Amino acid sequence: TGAYQPDVYGDSIHVVRQFQKNNQSSYVLKSAGGAVKSTKRSELRRILEHMNIQIDNPCAIMTQETSKRFLKSTSPKDRFKLFLEGTQLQLLYNNYQDTNDQMKTMAEVIASKNDILVDMKREVDDLQRQYDERKHVKKLKEQLKDLRMDLVWALVLHAEKNLAECTSSYEQYEVLSEKVEKKIIAKQSEQAEIREQLDEKQGKLREVENIGEELRREYNDRTVAYKKHCGREKAAENTIKELRRKIDSRKKRLAKINREIEEMQRKLETDREGELNAARERVSQKEEEVRVASNTLTEIMSEKDKLAKQKSYLQEDSSAMRKDLAHREKDLGRIADEVKHLEQANRNASKLGKFGGDIVRIRTLIDRNQNRFKQVPIGPIGAHLKISDKEWSHTVECFMGKTLFTFIADNLQDARTLRELAGRTDLSIVVQRFRNQPYTNLPRYRTNLPSLLDVLRCDVPMVMNVLIDQRGVERVFLAETFSDGVRALEHDPSIEVRTKELHRMFSKKGTRTTMNLRHHHKQLLTGDSSVVLQNLRMHQERLHHEFEQLKGLYQPKEAEIRVVSAELSKVQREISKTQSKLNTLKRQGKDLQDALDDLVAEA
Secondary structure, eight states, X not given: OOXXXXXXXXXXXXXXXXXXXXXXXXXXXXXXXXXXXXXXXXXXXXXXXXXTOOTTOTTTOOOHHHHHHHHHOOOHHHHHHHXXXXXXXXXXXXHHHHHHHHHHHHHHHHHHHHHHHHHHHHHHHHHHHHHHHHHHHHHHHHHHHHHHHHHHHHHHHHHHHHHHHHHXXXXXXXXXXXXXXXXXXXXXXXXXXXXXXXXXXXXXXXXXTTOOHHHHHHHHHHXXXXXXXXXXXXXXXXXXXXXXXXXXXXXHHHHHHHHHXXXXXXXXXHHHHHHHHHHHHXXXXXXXXXXXXXXXXXXXXXXXXXXXXXXXXXXXXXXXXXXXXXXXXXHHHHHHHHHHHHHHHHHTTOTTGGGXXXXXXXXXXXXXXXXXXXXXXXXXXXXXXXXXXXXXXXHHHHHHGGGGGOEEESSHHHHHHHHHHHTOTTOOEEEOOOXXXXXXXXXXXXXXXXXXXHHEEESOHHHHHHHHHXXXXXXXXXXXXXXXXXXXXXXXXXXXXXXXXXXXXXXXXXXXXXXXXXXXXXXXXXXXXXXXXXXXXXXXHHHHHHHHHHHHHHHHHHHHHHHHHHHHHHHXXXXXXXXXXXXXXXXXXXXXXXXXXXXXXXO
C-alpha cells in the first residue's frame, strides 16, 4: 500500500548511479523489469521523501566513515553530534540559523526602506500640494477665460442691439426719406407744370395785354395762389433738410458705435496678445527650468558613473585582497599544522620531521590504518635514504628533488586509500609491486666516477629498486668539476653526469648538453629536523607579518567602499528626486504649451 507509483515501477525500484571520467555522475531509475523510467534527480528525491529514506541521517544509513568515527570516538560531544544528526535536530538548527540570518537581512532592508519611505512620503506631499495649487490655478484660468468670453459676448450683444436699433431707425428714416423724396419730386413736377402753365399764361398775358381789368384781377388771384403754393414747397424742403440732418446724426452715432466695436476688438486683441506673450514667457521659463534640470541630472548621472566605477575598482581590489587574505590564512593554518607535527616529531625523535609536518601526519595515518592496506605503503623515499659522503648531499638532493617526498604503494587500491587518508590529490605516489630483493644484474658503464648508488645507503631494497626504475640512478655519476664530467661523457655518452656546481650533463643524439641548475639545499638527507622547524617558524612569522600588513590595508579599503556606497546611494536618491522634478516640469511645460496652442487657436 505504501509503494511509490506501482503502476509505473512495479514491485521494486532500482537506482543506478553512473560515474564518468570528467568527475560527473548521473542517476538512472529502473522498474522491476529493468526498464528505464527516469534520469532526474528530482524524481529520486520524491521517491526518498515518499519512502521516508533519510540519506543524511546516520541512524537510517550509516556509512563506513561515520561508523568508524562513531566507534572510535568516546567523547560525549561527538556522540551528541551524532544524536543531533540522527534526530534531524542539526538540520532544523541549520534551517533556523538560515532563517534567522534572512530575518536579520530583511529587517535591515525594511529599516532602510522605511528611511527612504519617509523622504518619499514628504516628496509625495509636496507634489500633491503643488498639484492642488496647479489644479486651482487651472480652474481659475478656466473661470477667467469664461468671464472674458462672457464680457466679450456681452459687449458684442450690446453693440449688436444698438446696431439693430440704429439699423431699424435708419430703415425707417430711409422709408420716410423715400416718401419725402417722392413728395418733393411730385411737388417739383407740379411746380414744373405750374411754371409751364405760368409761361403759357404769361405768353397769353403778353398776347392779351390789352385785356381788361377782369383779366388782371384773375391774374392777381393766380399770382396769390402761386405764392401760397411756393410757401408750401419751402416748408417741404425744410422738412427734408430736418430728416437729412437726423439721418446724418444716426449715421454719426452708428459710426461711433462701429469705432467703439473696433476699439473693443483692438483691446481684446491686445489682451490676447499680452496673454499669449505671458504664456510664451511661462513656456520659455519652464523650458529653461527643464534644461537646467536636465543638465543637473546629466551631471549627477556622470557623478554616479564615476562613483560606480570607483566602487567597482575598490571592490575588485577588496576582492583580490580578500582572496589573498584567505590564501595566506590557509597557508598560515597549513604551516601551523606542519609546525605542530614537526614539534611532535622532535619530541618523539622522529627522522620524518625534516620532511615537514604534512609528511609526518601522512606517515602517522598510514601507521594507524595499516589494516586498510594490502601492503603497507613505504615512504617517504627520502626517510629511507642516507648519504655516505656529505660532500655530495647538495648534488644528490638537487637530482632527487620531489622524489624524496614520494610514497610507494604495492597496488592501485592501496594508492587510492593512501590519497583518501592524506586528503591530498596531488600526493606523489609510485605504484609498483613490492620486491624484497634488490636488483643485481645492473649494466656496467665505462667510467671511473662514483655513481649515485655508490654514495646512497638504503635500509629498504624496494626504495632502491624504485629509484632505479623511475629515476635511473644506476646511470647517474658524480663529478668533482665540469671538466671531469666532460671527459666521462667522452668515454661513455650513455651516462648522465652531475657536478658539485649543480651542472647536469648528458649526450643527446651525439650532442653534449649542459644545464646549470639552481636548487635550495634543504639538507633532507644530512640535516636535522630542528633546522627545518626553525626555517618553518621563520616562514610562519614572515607570513603572519605579511598577513597583518595586508589586513591593515584591507580594512581601510572596506571602509572606503562603505563611504563610496553611501555616497552612491545619496547620489541615487538625488537622481530620483531630480528625475521626478524633471518629469513634473515636463508635464507642466506640456500643459502650458497646450494652453498656449489653445490661445493661439482662439486668436
